Amino acid sequence: MEAEDDIGRHMMDENEIYANGGDGAGAETQRQRPIISGEQLDVEAYAALYSGRTKIMRLLFIAERCDNVSMQLEALRMAYDEIKKGENTHIFRDVVQKIDGRLGPNYGPDPAWADAVDRRAEQRREKLENELNAYRTNLIKESIRMGYNDFGDFYYAHGALAEAFKNYVRTRDYCTTSKHIVHMCLNAILVSIEMGQFTHVTSYVSKAEQTPDAVDAVTSAKLHCAAGLAHLEGKKYKLAARKFLETGPELGNNYTEVIAAQDVATYGGLCALASFDRTELKSKVIDNSNFRNFLELVPEIRELIQDFYTSHYASCLEYLGNLKANLLLDIHLHDHVETLYDQIRNKALIQYTHPFVSVDLRMMANAFKTSIAGLEKELEALITENQIQARIDSHNKVLYARHADQRNATFQRVLQTGGEFDRDVRAMLLRVSLMKHDYALKASRKQH
Amino acid sequence: MNLNASTNSVEALVAKIQGLSGGTARDLAHLHSLLKESEDLLVSSDSTRPSPASFLSELDPSKHSLGYLYFLEASTSRPISKEGSGEVALSITRFIDACKADQIRLAPDKFISVCRRFKDQVLLAEAPIRGVAPMLIAVRKLQISSEQLTPLHPDFLLLCLLAKCYKTGLSVLEDYIYEVDQPRDFFLYCYYGGMICIGQKQFRKASELLHNVVTAPMSTINAIAVEAYKKYILVSLIYAGQFSTSFPKYTSSVAQRNLKNFSQPYLDLAISYSTGKISELESCVQMHKEKFEADNNLGVVKQVVSSMYKRNIQRLTQTYLTLSLEDIANSVQLKSSKEAEMHVLQMIQDGEIYATINQKDGMVRFLEDPEQYKTCQMIEHIDSSIQRIMALSKKLSAMDEHISCDALYLAKVGRERHRFDFEDFDSVPQKLNM
Secondary structure (H helix, E strand, O other): OOOHHHHHHHHHHHHHHHHHHHHHHHHHHHHOOOOOOOOOOOOHHHOOOOOOHHHHHHHHHHHOOOHHHHHHHHHHHHHHHHHHHHHHHHHHHHHHHHHHOOOOOOHHHOOOHHHHHHHHHHHHHHHHHHHHHHHHHHHOOOOOOOOOHHHHHHHHOEEEEHHHHHHHHHHHHHHHOOHHHHHHHHHHHHHHHHHHHHHHHHHHHHHHHHHOOOOOOHHHHHHHHHHHHHHHHOOOHHHHHHHHHHOOOOOOOOOOOOOOOOHHHHHHHHHHHHHHHHHHHHHHHHHHHHHHHHHHOOOHHHHHHHHOOOHHHHHHHHHHHHHHHHHHHOOOOOOOOHHHHHHHHHHHHHHHHHOOOOEEHHHHHHOOOOOOHHHHHHHHHHHOOOOEEEEEOOOOEEEEEEEOOOOHHHHHHHHHHHHHHHHHHHHHHHOOOOOOHHHHHHHHHOOO | HHHHHHOOHHHHHHHHHHHHHHOHHHHHHHHHHHHHHHHHHHOOOOOOOHHHHHHHHOOOOOOOOHHHHHHHHHHHHHHOOOHHHHHHHHHHHHHHHHHOOOOOOOOHHHHHHHHHHHHHHHHOOOOOOOHHHHHHHHHHHHHHHHHHOOHHHHHHHHHHHHHOOOOHHHHHHHHOOOOOOHHHHHHHHHHHHHHHHHOOOHHHHHHHHHHHHHOOOOOOOOOOHHHHHHHHHHHHHHHOOOOOOOOOOOOOOHHHHHHHOOHHHHHHHHHHHHHOOOOHHHHHHHHHHHHHHHHHOOHHHHHHHHHHHHHHHHHHHEEEEEHHHHHHHHHHHOOOOOHHHHHHHHHOOOOOOEEEEEEEOOOEOOOOOOOOOOOOOOOOOHHHHHHHHHHHHHHHHHHHHHOOOHHHHHHHHHHHHHHHHHHHHHHHHHHHHH
């Protein structure tokens, strides 16, 4: 540091940052370590957040993804219990196969139960069919709608998602009030999310939002969540972040068959970090009283957003690192964790370098808990993509900001554009000449 | 018409030539028609008559160029023996040197055919270098303006290529061509020209010429365009570091549909180049090596590979202020820091990067482009560019005016306009009905 007297001023700033990012954050994390769920996911607590089919699917997803056998069995056990409450024998057989007798006789294939459910299902289906036929002959709109809806519910409960979707959508022709339409849309969205058909989700969300009567707060929150999920799956993180951030606190525990309030905080927070700039982050996330309620549910995310905004990158990245294992077990987020993390990290690197004329790479590496060589590679990639305007002094391990000379750049561009114009016009004249020849040839042939 | 009667003998014709050649333009035109009429007389294979060659000595190529041309053409149209080949070539060379441009331009076909025979003779003798200088003179004499493409252009460039006289070839390529008679001449001119520019490592010019071939209007695909497209891919990679597989929209649809099918190995090469990894590029070259060799493009392909090193080093200058030679070698996949040093040195010499090498620490310090755009030369350069572009746009508007007055064009457009008008006319009452 003594060697770089000329840049001493910046060094001091960096020292501060370094202190914040390094030591200070270290103390903080120590204090808060008990909160951070670096340890294993509490499957039971997690499962309690959800209901219905998504609970089963999430548990199965965890069982499939995690390599910890006890956790796997725990997830399978809970899934088994949950399935027993419902009527989906298909998925029941699947789970039994996966458990493979590892959980004792209580969790074996229960043929009596399964057969009973199947039989009841068959009877119910016949009954529903008869009812629906009767309604259809009488042409009572409302009853037909109810009939189709019941069919949808029935298929959904038995895991025939495509059939359920078809029946729910059929109710559309018999909807008379906008409430019905919203109901239909919500059903369609629910099934589409389960099927992973997120294009349907987007279209039904917009359909629901277009209904003439204003939707109530809970429904609106649900729609926002669904749209957010669709954008997330489509890798449109910024739009996803907006949707999650706009989700009203009315959501509460009303949409547990799809998403928990904690998820809104996690998804929204991470997407916002990855895609928002500093001012947006401040105005739309940190100062957003609505969203703060969600963030309170997941203090880790709240802390890491705060750390990111106050430039405590080391602590922020540590939180992220701790959360990663659990996020990878999330049914919706797992595919996007890597991308989001990369984007957040790049953003942090860019923000770190932004205010300085020169940055000592050693300190920066320290702040980001990485090696100098690794940092150099990361910075190189960012500079090549023109995300950071700087150059690396690899000898002295300093990053220097580079300010483009507007005048020279303009001259360069003018000369280049002139050259291109010159070339294009000449090529054009030549082509005209050739076409003229071609045309004259054709004309002379025609005359003969 | 006693004139006609008297031209029945070659001797009389010679006399006419001697008499009329020195005269006015009208005399020359008269002589030209006379010569045309007596063409049969000259080419008749009647061996009892003296060959036209024997009369050549009576004519002075510098004074009686037109007549001499006809006699020369006739004498060389007969099969030429191997021994006589050198003699013929020599006499044509002399004629090209001495002839009067305004006289030979009256009979360009004859002149072109003589020159082509000359080219064949030179090639037969396997001494293309002997043909370069005379051909250049021939091109210049035949050209009415430097913007005109003569049918001799491709022949000249071919000789230059075979004789490896690239510099001489470039002197012709520096003229901007705007007037084209035969598309085939144009295709060959650009193709050979592109090859000469590649030989001289003028890749910008080469890509321009080859681009002209690829995007030229054509109704059927031709071999010249296919080969030009292959070379165009390679040159683009060397010159610009990338190749876009999409054609400009003015490219003929035939070319857009077919060219890619013929040049898959080259497109693969462009894809592997875009990865920026030497190893991938080299494995691609290995895979298609035979194909490249068969196309006689292996040398250029090798230049593509070495351009990748350069480009990677150039990219480093964007990112780093200083970097050790070892790191350079690692990041551009060179074998040793020594090799990296050689590359960097070469690039500094060629003005491709601005840098200094510190041999003590093995560090390279990259500098910014020292050009400040403040010197007089730069101002002059910019000024001349402006002048050039102004002249060009004047030419463009002149061309536009010319075409808008062109009878053929107007006839075509008029026909279409007429049809449109008719429809417009039709639609009016319908609108009124509504």
